[in-house]
Amino acid sequence: MKPAIHPEYHEVEARCACGATWKAHSTKKELHLEICSNCHPFFTGRQKLVDTEGRVQRFTRKFGATTVAARKAAADKSKKGASA
Known part of the structure; x- marks a missing residue:
């Protein structure tokens, strides 16, 4: 060295x-x-x-407190509505 x-x-x-x-x-x-x-x-x-500058609150306001299960249910619902 x-x-x-x-x-x-x-x-x-x-x-x-x-x-x-x-x-x-x-x-x-x-x-x-x-x-x-x-x-x-x-x-x-x-x-x-x-949390710096309210980023978490801004994210939850924009996207909501949605879960994966809720998103899958909404996707299934839209698929059924489109195929009927």
């Missing part, structure tokens, strides 16, 4: 917005995270929407 071209590698304390902290290694001197494994919905099983 070439000398003097690699960044410094620090042991840092990573901090999440939920308050969790842990030791990690990074080229940055500080790590501040918005979401971690302690507060992420995939790991906790709880629903927590991180």
Whole structure:
């Protein structure tokens, strides 16, 4: 490896917005995270929407809270109406 071209590698304390902290290694001197494994919905099983600028609300207004089953039923209904 070439000398003097690699960044410094620090042991840092990573901090999440939920308050969790842990030791990690990074080229940055500080790590501040918005979401971690302690507060992420995939790991906790709880629903927590991180909504920026109302995008989720805008999506539900545009497309509604339709499910796959409701879409299939609507497609079947339209097929029956077209063939009759």
